[in-house]
Every structure is written in structure tokens, then in C-alpha cells.
Amino acid sequence: MIKLYNYELSGNCYKLRLLMHLLGVAYTSVAVDFHPGREHRSEAFLAINPFGQLPVIEDGDYRLRDAQAILVYLASRYDETLSWFPMDPEARGQVVSWLAVADDITRTASAARLHDALGYQLDVETARRDTHVLFRRIDDHLAEAEIAGRGWLVGNSATIADIACFPYVALSHEGGIARDSYPALRRWIERVRRLDGFIGMPGIFAISL
Ligand SMILES: N[C@@H](CCC(=O)N[C@@H](CS)C(=O)NCC(=O)O)C(=O)O
Missing domain, CATH: 1.20.1050.10 (Glutathione S-transferase Yfyf (Class Pi); Chain A, domain 2)
Incomplete structure (x- = not known):
């Protein structure tokens, strides 16, 4: 199942939650304490994303950062209608x-x-x-x-x-x-x-x- 490194108040994380709901794709969330904990700058998180930013997903062994890149990935992999990232x-x-x-x-x-x-x-x-x-x-x-x-x-x-x-x-x-x-x-x-x-x-x- 997809794992989303997530902060509830982040719009960039939300856009991924939204697309996964629209596509009916199941996922689990790993809460990252962006504020006030600044966990995205912790050594442990920098090992996941050296850019120190949310969101990140893992889909099996595949890891991807950047919300827009992840939208492309999710639509390309999981949208059977081919409408969310059109082929034209x-x-x-x-x-x-x-x-x-x-x-x-x-x-x-x-x-x-x-x-x-x-x-x-x-x-x-x-x-x-x-x-x-x-x-x-x-x-x-x-x-x-x-x-x-x-x-x-x-x-x-x-x-x-x-x-x-x-x-x-x-x-x-x-x-x-x-x-x-x-x-x-x-x-x-x-x-x-x-x-x-x-x-x-x-x-x-x-x-x-
Ligand atoms: N281009 C990146 C920007 C992501 C971004 O700005 N994420 C925020 C959280 S919503 C963040 O982690 N900011 C911390 C930082 O940039 O230091 C994307 O779309 O994923």
C-alpha cells in the first residue's frame, strides 16, 4: 500500500490525499511534525528526502518526492480512465x-x-x-x-x-x-x-x- 509522509495542514500533502481519494487508491499516512517540531529537517527525514520537504510517498520499493511529480506518478499508475493526466x-x-x-x-x-x-x-x-x-x-x-x-x-x-x-x-x-x-x-x-x-x-x- 502507498505510504504518504504527511502533515495534515499542508496543502501539498492534501493535494495527494485528494487525488488518491478521487482515484480510490488506498494509502497509509506517516505523520511528520512539520510545525512546531520541524521534523522535516531531522536527520531521519533528510535520509528520506534530502530536500527536507513534504510530501514524499513510497509505493513498495519506489520512493518519490515533490507533490507535482507524485500527482503525475499516481495518475499515470492508477487512473484507469487516463483522464487525470491525459495522453493527448x-x-x-x-x-x-x-x-x-x-x-x-x-x-x-x-x-x-x-x-x-x-x-x-x-x-x-x-x-x-x-x-x-x-x-x-x-x-x-x-x-x-x-x-x-x-x-x-x-x-x-x-x-x-x-x-x-x-x-x-x-x-x-x-x-x-x-x-x-x-x-x-x-x-x-x-x-x-x-x-x-x-x-x-x-x-x-x-x-x-
Ligand atoms: N515543490 C515542492 C514544494 C513542497 C513544499 O514547499 N513543502 C513544504 C510543506 S507544504 C515544505 O516541506 N516546506 C519546508 C521547506 O521548504 O523547507 C512540492 O511541490 O512538493
């Missing part, structure tokens, strides 16, 4: 371009949240300003997609691009970043929350249908 070369390229945006969202919106929620010392104003630049671009992209009759970052159905970008967008208020000016972004959040098999996390609540 153009769609696949677009999905990967959004996985890179997900990392930008971690560097900005997640940083602001770490500042506000966990007291990290960092330049929160810059993090918030850069988040708004990203949110404006994502909102514009989603608004254009809606006009073309689509509701997702890539194509006509949800992909790992949506799962990768979703958590820290939906948690942005915890970093003092309002989403009032981004109506298409807000509608997209609701669509993700309505996915069959969706689970929430603290700060992101599942809709009871």
Missing part, C-alpha cells in the same frame, strides 16, 4: 505547464499562509502581491475557458492541473489574500469541491450534496 500530447503539455504554476502558488499564497498561520518570518507583502498577479492570470484563463464552454484549467474535465493548483488557492484567505476580485476562480473552486470523491482539509470544507 497537447493537453499533456498544458497540464505540465499548470503544474509549474502550482509551484508558483506554493511560493506565494502558501508562503503568506505560513506567515499568518504559523508565524514564519518572510516578506508577506511581496508574497501577497505576487499571489494577486497569479490569481489575476488564472482567473482570466478560467473566464476564457468558461466562454468556450469548459470549466477546468485544461480541457473538458478535471486533471491533475486542477488538483495541483487548488489547495493554496482555496486556502488563500488564511494568508490574508481575498478572492473577491476573481469570480471565475471562485466558480472553479466550487466545481472542484463538487467532484465525486472530493475530500476537504482544515480550511477547505467538503460540500454535503
Whole structure:
């Protein structure tokens, strides 16, 4: 069974829990005391991931770090529908371009949240300003997609691009970043929350249908 090195409040860990639920993939969690214990910097954890970051998974003898890489792995290995990481070369390229945006969202919106929620010392104003630049671009992209009759970052159905970008967008208020000016972004959040098999996390609540 897959083993996830996990911190419940981490959006990067949550995106993996979410995809595994959506795919119906069983997993066990190993709790890592990210805060306040800083266990991700312990010698024992650095032996698992020398980059000192969560998340990490182990699937049998195979170990993989980096949330976006793990989404690619999980979809490629366990998605029988081939829809979460589509095979079409153009769609696949677009999905990967959004996985890179997900990392930008971690560097900005997640940083602001770490500042506000966990007291990290960092330049929160810059993090918030850069988040708004990203949110404006994502909102514009989603608004254009809606006009073309689509509701997702890539194509006509949800992909790992949506799962990768979703958590820290939906948690942005915890970093003092309002989403009032981004109506298409807000509608997209609701669509993700309505996915069959969706689970929430603290700060992101599942809709009871
Ligand atoms: N690109 C990495 C970023 C992961 C990341 O920033 N993880 C956070 C927890 S959510 C972390 O471990 N931060 C500690 C650090 O970077 O020192 C990924 O997507 O997995």
C-alpha cells in the first residue's frame, strides 16, 4: 500500500490525499511534525528526502518526492480512465505547464499562509502581491475557458492541473489574500469541491450534496 509522509495542514500533502481519494487508491499516512517540531529537517527525514520537504510517498520499493511529480506518478499508475493526466500530447503539455504554476502558488499564497498561520518570518507583502498577479492570470484563463464552454484549467474535465493548483488557492484567505476580485476562480473552486470523491482539509470544507 502507498505510504504518504504527511502533515495534515499542508496543502501539498492534501493535494495527494485528494487525488488518491478521487482515484480510490488506498494509502497509509506517516505523520511528520512539520510545525512546531520541524521534523522535516531531522536527520531521519533528510535520509528520506534530502530536500527536507513534504510530501514524499513510497509505493513498495519506489520512493518519490515533490507533490507535482507524485500527482503525475499516481495518475499515470492508477487512473484507469487516463483522464487525470491525459495522453493527448497537447493537453499533456498544458497540464505540465499548470503544474509549474502550482509551484508558483506554493511560493506565494502558501508562503503568506505560513506567515499568518504559523508565524514564519518572510516578506508577506511581496508574497501577497505576487499571489494577486497569479490569481489575476488564472482567473482570466478560467473566464476564457468558461466562454468556450469548459470549466477546468485544461480541457473538458478535471486533471491533475486542477488538483495541483487548488489547495493554496482555496486556502488563500488564511494568508490574508481575498478572492473577491476573481469570480471565475471562485466558480472553479466550487466545481472542484463538487467532484465525486472530493475530500476537504482544515480550511477547505467538503460540500454535503
Ligand atoms: N515543490 C515542492 C514544494 C513542497 C513544499 O514547499 N513543502 C513544504 C510543506 S507544504 C515544505 O516541506 N516546506 C519546508 C521547506 O521548504 O523547507 C512540492 O511541490 O512538493
